[in-house]
Amino acid sequence: MLALYTPDYFRSDFCGREWKAFEDRQRSHRAVTGVDAKALIPVLWEPVQNIPPGAAHIQYDNLDLGENYAQSGLRRILASDPGGDEYRRIVNHIAHQILVAAEHFRIRPVNDLDISEPGSAGPFPSATERAEPGSRALLFVAARTSVNAHRKATDPGCHGQSPTDWNPYHAESPQPLVERASRLLEERGFTVRTEIVSDVLGAALDEARGQGQVAVLLVEASAAADEPFERALRAYDRSNHPGSAAIVPCDPDEAGDGPRGKAYWEAVRGALPFNWARGAGDPLPLLQSGIGSDQFEAVLHAVIAKAQNQLVSFLEILKINSLETPRTTSPSLPVLTTVATPRSRTGLAPPIAAHLSSHQTPFEKEQEDDP
Template identity: 65%
Template sequence: MQVRDSLEPYFFLSYARRRGPRVLIKRFYGDLCAELRDLRARTSEPFGRPYLDVLSLQVGQDWNAGLSDAVGHCRTMVALYTPDYFLSDFCGREWKAFEDRQRTLREVTGADARALIPVLWEPVPAVPFGADHLQYENSDFGEDYARSGLRRLLVMDPGGEYRRIVKLLAQQVLIAAEHFRIPIANGLDLKAPEAAGPFPSASDLAAPGSHAVLLVAARTTATAHPHSADPRCPCHGDSPADWNPFHAEHEEPLAAHARHLLEQSGLTVRTETVSDLLGQHLERARAQGQVAILLVEAWAAADEAYRNALRAYDRENHPGSVAIVPCGADGTGESSQSKAYWETVRGAFPLNWASGAGEPLPLVQLGVLSDDFDSLLHAAVAKAGNHLFSFLGEEAVHRTTPPRPCPS
């Protein structure tokens, strides 16, 4: 039994390995280990040390062999769901290898061990096909967890809601580890072609800055002129993507014009409409190495359909993104239309209004005229691309309480 347990990590922590500090990952690992140690204090069975690559791999060790052995022998797997997780080829391989072991147990015994335990570390736009059959939402963890993920709870409330959820997770791990023994997969090689999982391979992902997404926040003919006797308007159309603030100079909508400019520069471009999922779309674009450009109609920024999403964007610093708010001829000078324009955009982007005045190319570009749009778009994309290259992943966060030691 001692030999068997020494080869069976109590859990394997599967996560996307970003560049930069992993202090929060290590903190969660330590807290979960400590909770498990407390739960098992009254048992005498040896405790297989949980596996975290940055702590478990030894200097000089073959990293693929070490990871493969751990995934093939661990009792449970805790998967930290993030947008990056589902874009990681290697995370997909870890996920598939353990899911195959669970499937073997079900086929042989009919038992569902539920030993692959998903944790919503950060909000995810969607779980890819092939992994979406695994339930990851948990009402016992509360609305804050479902909305923001466990990582933010660790930062904002490490001694409260975060701690309660870690205790519940420890109970899940304990039940799966003690009541079921997943068949061991000896000789597992995560780098083998047949080990590929349901997530995209590295060759499928774009190089940072080579793809762009245009996100449009604009009114339609119906929402801009709901009571007009003549619903036709040169600025608006049937969809937000039809918006054309520079109709006197360009016949095509602004999003189409921007897309053509970027495609001429060699970028692959897609167009979407801003929604209440804007933050998740921006996180996904960043994880995929895509530059994000918001094209915002000033008057639409005050509409309920866009207001909350744009205000949230104003509060967050999304690497690899820039917002452009065009200004028609009626928005210049000292006219009442001009004053209304500036009051509206100031209300939509109050923080960037205040902080961007001294920057040569701030996160939000206001008052953009037709003659300046083309050159500004290229400059904005270049800046956003540079942000993608320099982004270091997780920010270092000052810990309010020290992590508890892991069990040995």
């Protein structure tokens, strides 16, 4: 098993359960064969300040991989010199470890393994300890109110006086979705702020990213075509906002193949077409649609973790680029060069057309396009 060490890895309940399941298999192998299988291979992807006690017995800062790896992690090395000699050397070393483990330790598989059971919890911190101190999250909601909801097409119990009262899962719980999401994130240690989607969504996301905050959009599919939601969501969809995700909840009828299901999926694809396309083939897309009440908690935690990792990577690359970009006192200006031309019989040189680039001017292109 290859474990990519990051701060979020050790805050993940699922990763902790996966860790425990594999360690249990190693213990069973040792009990049967008397051999201590070293088949759990750690890779320091990002620096981790505090390794949980349940994982501290595994040596991860391999001196053979160099001081740079031990201090900064493999992600930093990859970002600073993609495909460089140091990165290739480390990857080759890890690949050799995997090959040795596969050849020497025949750990038996486990049938009918269920890591979701309470007894399968791993040795990592509990939910209330997962977020770093000071971590913040933004929740943006785009939903109708009881005044503008289309009662014939939408369950009136879903809506209230404000978009923040929206509760697509009201049959299971009276708690509005925003309150439910806030509670789940606060249990992880986040400080949560809620806003309604508006025309300043893009600016708010840019500001949040600059402050290291993650954001989740909670979108009602049937409200996505309403203004100002449609305009704001279209702009969001066309832009790149690292550290953000969108969840479009639904009820069982909307997730099915009936008329309501068709309208739901058309609304999702119509509101966020680029995010929809980017998520094709991704096991955990940052646009989560078709999410029922029983899935919401797990999906929220998963996309928050992915958005955090994405934001960390983005900010790290920005930092590296800023360090590598040479400082200049003033921007370089284009230089116009002329070629000596023979004088005409009148004694005057013919006019020379000077262009800053080889691209056609709009007028030239228009002339060329005319039949």
